[in-house]
Amino acid sequence: MKNTRQKEIILDAVNHLDNHPTADEIYLFLKKDHPRLSLATVYRNLNQFALEGKIRKVSVPGDSDRFDAVLDVHEHFYCEKCGLIHDVSIPGLEAQLLNHPTMKITDYKLMLFGECESCRAH
Ligand SMILES: [Zn+2]
Ligand SMILES: [Zn+2]
Incomplete structure (x- = not known):
């Protein structure tokens, strides 16, 4: 799969799973249609999107990081x-x-x- 296509489907998944999904949840959601996608790739792209300000990363003490497509202040x-x-x-x-x-x-x-x-x- 091309890198840009990969990025697209991962970003789409964050928007689709709208209740602050974890990287695992995003990975499991995408795995059905994209069996060759790895969790490491999903995780790396999510963190990159967060750095670029395309999504928000929500850290939870003692629990997995969540990802949020809603960028408005909340x-x-x-x-x-x-x-x-x-x-x-x-x-x-x-x-x-x-x-x-x-x-x-x-x-x-x-x-x-x-x-x-x-x-x-x-
Ligand atoms: Zn509750
Ligand atoms: Zn939120």
Whole structure:
């Protein structure tokens, strides 16, 4: 498979599996149609896309990295029960942090932890 084609299908998969898939999930999803694709290739391309700003890489302490096709400003909530990542928007947060009165904050990574709506209902 050509490199550019490989990149395309991996990027498409991140968009398709829209709930913050892991590299493994992306690999398993693509493997059916592209049996010669390797997990290492998927992982390498995902990290490259994240560096290029095409996707977001979401690091979870003690769990696999997730990949996010949504580039708009939003924060992440990690459910400690089901392990799913949910998008949370906190209006005004970015502006507040980046306009901190004393510190020059250039970037931040916020991860919220707890129990998601569907886990709480059970
Ligand atoms: Zn949950
Ligand atoms: Zn997200």
